[in-house]
Amino acid sequence: MAQDRFQSHDYYLMDELLTEEHKLIRSSVRDWVKKEVSPVVEEACQKATFPKQWIKGLAEIGGFGPYIPEEYGGGGLDQVSYGLIMQELERGDSGLRSTASVQSSLVMYPIYTYGSEEQRKKYLPKLASGEWMGCFGLTEPDHGSNPGGMLSNIKDKGDHFLLNGSKMWISNAPFADVAVVWAKDEQGIIRGMVLERGMKGFTTPETHGKWSLRASATGELVFDNVKVPKENIFPNVKGLKGPLGCLNSARYGIAWGAIGAALDCYDSALRYAKERVQFGKPIASFQLTQKKLAEMITEITKAQLLTWRLGVLKNENRATPAQISMAKRNNVNMALQVAREARQIHGGMGITGEYPIMRHMMNLESVITYEGTHDIHLLITGMDVTGINAFE
Ligand SMILES: Cc1cc2nc3c(=O)[nH]c(=O)nc-3n(C[C@H](O)[C@H](O)[C@H](O)COP(=O)(O)OP(=O)(O)OC[C@H]3O[C@@H](n4cnc5c(N)ncnc54)[C@H](O)[C@@H]3O)c2cc1C
Known part of the structure; x- marks a missing residue:
C-alpha cells in the first residue's frame, strides 16, 4: 500500500462525546496501525498470511481483553473504549480486527463470564499478553445460521468427557493454543469447554483459497475422541x-x-x-x-x-x-x-x-x-x- 495518509472524519463533532481517556486510547491504536500494520498489510493479504508479529503489538496496545478486569490481565476499560479499539484496528484491516475480536469477545469473555476461578486464572493472563492465542468453535459444516442443530457432542466417561465432531470456518484456528468449543452433552444440552493444542485427537487444518480476510487465518477444528478433562468444562452456563x-x-x-x-x-x-x-x-x-x-x-x-x-x-x-x-x-x-x-x-x-x-x-x-x-x-x-x- 502507498503511504498511509489516513485522517479521521467527525462530521457531527462526536469527539465531544468522548472522554480524554477514550481519545488517548484511540490515538495510540491509530498510531500503532499506521506504524506496524499499514506498511505490511497489503503484502500479507496478497500472500494470505497473518503477520505473527502483530500479536505482540496487539497485546501491548491493550487489544486483547480491553474490558476484562485488570486482575486477570485485561484492560479494565469501558465498552466505548473497546469499540474505539475495534474501529481503529478495522481501519487497518478487518482480518486484524477479527483476530482481536475473537481473542477478546469469543475466548476471554466466555472464560471470564462462564469459567471457574481456576480457568480464569489459568487462561486469561496468558491470553491478554498474547502468550496464548485462542479461537472459538461454534459453526459446523452443516450448521451455520442454525448453531442449535450442532452435531459435535461429549459423552461422560467418569473422570473426563469424550468429544467428537468438527467445526468449520474458525478464525485463528490454525495457530490457536486454546479453543473455546461448544458441543452437546448426552441430554442434548449445549456445553462450553476449553481445549488445548496437543490434546490427542484434536487437529486444526487450515482453510485455503479465501478471497476475503486473507490476513486472518481460518481453519477447521476436528475432534476425534478427544479426552476433555472435566475441569475444562464451563461450570456457569448451559444451552445456546x-x-x-x-x-x-x-x-x-x-x-x-x-x-x-x-x-x-x-x-x-x-x-x-x-x-x-x-x-x-x-x-x-x-x-x-x-x-x-x-x-x-x-x-x-x-x-x-x-x-x-x-x-x-x-x-x-x-x-x-x-x-x-x-x-x-x-x-x-x-x-x-x-x-x-x-x-x-x-x-x-x-x-x-x-x-x-x-x-x-x-x-x-x-x-x-x-x-x-x-x-x-x-x-x-x-x-x-x-x-x-x-x-x-
Ligand atoms: C472468514 C470467516 C470467519 C469465520 N469465523 C468464525 C469463527 O471464528 N467461529 C465460528 O464459530 N464461526 C465462524 N465463521 C462462520 C460464520 O459465523 C458463518 O459462516 C455464518 O454464521 C453463516 O453460516 P453459513 O456460512 O453456514 O451460512 P448458512 O447458515 O448456510 O446461510 C446461507 C444463506 O442462507 C441464509 N439463511 C439461513 N437461514 C435462514 C433463515 N432462517 N431465513 C432466511 N435466510 C436464511 C443466510 O442468511 C445466508 O444468506 C466464520 C465465517 C467466515 C466466512
Whole structure:
C-alpha cells in the first residue's frame, strides 16, 4: 500500500462525546496501525498470511481483553473504549480486527463470564499478553445460521468427557493454543469447554483459497475422541445462551469496527477525488462524485451516532441483543456500500493494492456473513418488533 495518509472524519463533532481517556486510547491504536500494520498489510493479504508479529503489538496496545478486569490481565476499560479499539484496528484491516475480536469477545469473555476461578486464572493472563492465542468453535459444516442443530457432542466417561465432531470456518484456528468449543452433552444440552493444542485427537487444518480476510487465518477444528478433562468444562452456563452471549459482545465490536473500514475508504476516496484531474478539473468538482461522497459521510455519521449510543447503553448494561444486531447489520452493510462507491471513485486504481479499498471491500464480504448474516440480523429485528419468530 502507498503511504498511509489516513485522517479521521467527525462530521457531527462526536469527539465531544468522548472522554480524554477514550481519545488517548484511540490515538495510540491509530498510531500503532499506521506504524506496524499499514506498511505490511497489503503484502500479507496478497500472500494470505497473518503477520505473527502483530500479536505482540496487539497485546501491548491493550487489544486483547480491553474490558476484562485488570486482575486477570485485561484492560479494565469501558465498552466505548473497546469499540474505539475495534474501529481503529478495522481501519487497518478487518482480518486484524477479527483476530482481536475473537481473542477478546469469543475466548476471554466466555472464560471470564462462564469459567471457574481456576480457568480464569489459568487462561486469561496468558491470553491478554498474547502468550496464548485462542479461537472459538461454534459453526459446523452443516450448521451455520442454525448453531442449535450442532452435531459435535461429549459423552461422560467418569473422570473426563469424550468429544467428537468438527467445526468449520474458525478464525485463528490454525495457530490457536486454546479453543473455546461448544458441543452437546448426552441430554442434548449445549456445553462450553476449553481445549488445548496437543490434546490427542484434536487437529486444526487450515482453510485455503479465501478471497476475503486473507490476513486472518481460518481453519477447521476436528475432534476425534478427544479426552476433555472435566475441569475444562464451563461450570456457569448451559444451552445456546452461552455462545450467543459471546456473539453479542463480538457483534458489538464489529459494529464499531465496520465504521473504521468505512472511514478508511471514505478518506481515501475524498483525497483521491480532490487530487485526480479529468476533463481539466478535479473529479471532486463533478456532481456525481459529490453525490457519492456526500452520501458516504452521511451514512458514516449515522452509524457513528448509532454506535456511540449503543456503547453508552452497553456501559449501563442496557443494550439488548436486538439493538446490537441492528447496529452490526446496519454498519457492516453501510461499510460495504461505502467501499463499493469508493472503489468507483478510484477508477482503475481502486482495484490495486496501492489503495486499501478493494481489500476492505473483499474483507467486508466475510464480515457481513460471520457473527450472524445480514439477513439473520434482519430477522432478529423483525422478531423483536413483531414478537413473531420467522426463522423456522
Ligand atoms: C472468514 C470467516 C470467519 C469465520 N469465523 C468464525 C469463527 O471464528 N467461529 C465460528 O464459530 N464461526 C465462524 N465463521 C462462520 C460464520 O459465523 C458463518 O459462516 C455464518 O454464521 C453463516 O453460516 P453459513 O456460512 O453456514 O451460512 P448458512 O447458515 O448456510 O446461510 C446461507 C444463506 O442462507 C441464509 N439463511 C439461513 N437461514 C435462514 C433463515 N432462517 N431465513 C432466511 N435466510 C436464511 C443466510 O442468511 C445466508 O444468506 C466464520 C465465517 C467466515 C466466512
